[in-house]
Amino acid sequence: MYDWLIVGAGFAGSVLAERLATERNERVLLIDRRPHIGGNAYDRYDDDGLLIHQYGPHIFHTNSKQIFDYLSRFTEWRFYEHRVLADVDDMLVPIPINLDTVNKLYGLNLTSEQLQDWFAERAEKIGEIRTSEDVVVSVVGRELYEKFFRGYTRKQWGLDPSELDKSVTSRVPTRTNRDDRYFTDEFQFMPKNGYTRMFEKMVGHPNIHVMTQTEYDDVKNVVPHRRVIYCGPIDEYFNFQFGKLPYRSLRFEHVTLDKAWHQPVGVVNYPQTRDYTRVTEYKHLTGQEHTKTALTYEYPSAEGDPYYPIPKAENQELFKKYERLAQATPDVWFVGRLATYRYYNMDQIVGQALATFRRINESLPVGADT
Ligand code: FAD
Incomplete structure (x- = not known):
């Protein structure tokens, strides 16, 4: 008998598995339908021994010392400040x-x-x-x-910015100085040996049993467990009974070049x-030395x-219907980006998982089941 069946071994599920196993000494079965742990943050070595991110570049940044300290129990870090260039007018x-962008372009x-x-x-x-167009045009003008x-937005979303809610571009980060860092958070680091x-x-705790390539539907009635933490898509949990929540997807093309460097950042x-919308060169992020x-x-x-959940009012309304069902479902905790139908950065998901753990502790005293 497991105390917890956790569906999804990304940040949400893995943090909760670790907390429940370590702090409450409870038995956890952590499953994922993918053939690996780490969720979207999963990284791996390619055939040439280069560390790549399977689901696109994941850059860790946070202003929360608590979240940074928590993750520091499981990794050392490599200082990395992310920089992005845009290919505009052949430059x-x-x-x-920022100041250099405008001076160079004009x-x-x-x-x-x-x-x-x-x-x-x-x-x-x-x-x-x-709309998203209004947000940008009102700050930097039409050109x-x-x-x-x-x-970029048309490619990314398949929609014109004039059709997208203002929340997609809630803020246009422009700078009048020469600061060219993509993020300004206090903590900007990459896990020294990678996310995986x-x-x-x-999840290496002896109370945690990990099973990959395992579907929730295939184990839920077979493996005895007391409670569930569900980090998968909320509409799927309820058999899409109100319809599918729309998402935008990505196709990743991973390429290895027989030269040391391809782009400056x-x-x-x-x-x-x-x-394509963007090209990532991992050696800048990982610091790996390779020919x-x-x-x-x-x-x-x-x-x-x-x-990416598609941010439109009607989709939020649909999500709210599922959320009401979730709130009425006893002994199941819905956590993570897919279960809450919202784009979150990794640090925010760690924060969400730690907050969920606190709520579990408040509502379920340790040993209540024994
Ligand atoms: P996930 O990592 O998606 O984990 C959920 C897991 O549940 C998945 O592995 C899935 O296979 C599994 N699952 C779902 N349903 C089932 C089921 N029924 N049975 C079994 N398993 C199931 N954040 C940053 O902070 N910095 C970045 O630079 C950054 N870049 C990103 C780039 C891209 C292209 C994307 C898409 C996201 C990026 N993010 C970034 C966000 C980051 O990926 C998320 O914050 C994080 O992965 C969320 O963790 P999670 O555990 O909620 O979800």
Whole structure:
């Protein structure tokens, strides 16, 4: 008899498995339908021995010392500040847009103060900000919107920014200085030996039994367990009874080149040209030394694994229906990005899992079942 059957060995499921096994000394069966642990953060060595991220680049960043300290129990870190360039008008320029982006693109020599005025002159006055287009145009004007955002968003979502809710681009991070870091969080590190090694340590507790290539449906009535933590798609749990929650997917093309380097930074975005949205070169992220280099090209797609919930009001309403069913389902805890139908960064999912653990402790005293 397991105390817990945990569905999904990504951050949500693995953190909870570790907490329940370590702090409550409970027996956990952790399953995943994929042939590996780590969920979307899974990384592996390719045939040439280069460390790559199977599901696209995962950069760890957080402002939470608590979350950073918690993960530090399972890994050492490599300091890494992520930088992204955009291929615009045949030039590689920093994104988020900063002083160097504008000066390079327009052949100018503006100062930070002048750039503020430059943006203000171009920003369009919009009465009520409703769409993603409104958000961007009201900050940087139409020309930069066309160059950097419109094409990228159309590729990424298959929709024009004017059709997407403002929440998709709730904030346009522009800078008037030369800071070219993609993130400004206090903690920006990559797990020194990769995410998968970190997950192995996290779920390596003797109270945790891991089974991959295992479907929830195939074990739920076979393996005795007291409670469930479900980190899969919430609509699937309820047999899609109200309809399917829509997602945008990606196709990843992993390529190894017989040369040491391909591009100057970890990620290059393609907002104007190509069918792919971005190219990642992992050696920048991992610090690995190798005579070859590994890249991933990302092609957005309507079909495939569920990656990005499509942020439209009607989809949120559909999710709320499932959420109400979830709240009325005893002994099942719904955790993680698929069960809550929202895009979250890794640190936010760790935070969600730690908060869930606190709630479990409050509502279920240790040993209550014995
Ligand atoms: P997941 O990692 O998806 O784990 C859920 C697991 O449940 C999956 O492995 C799935 O196979 C399993 N599962 C589902 N249903 C079943 C079932 N019925 N039976 C058995 N198993 C099941 N975050 C960052 O912080 N930085 C980044 O740079 C970053 N980059 C990203 C890039 C891309 C392309 C994507 C899509 C996401 C990115 N993220 C990033 C977000 C990050 O992937 C998520 O925050 C994190 O993976 C969420 O963890 P999770 O445990 O909720 O879900």
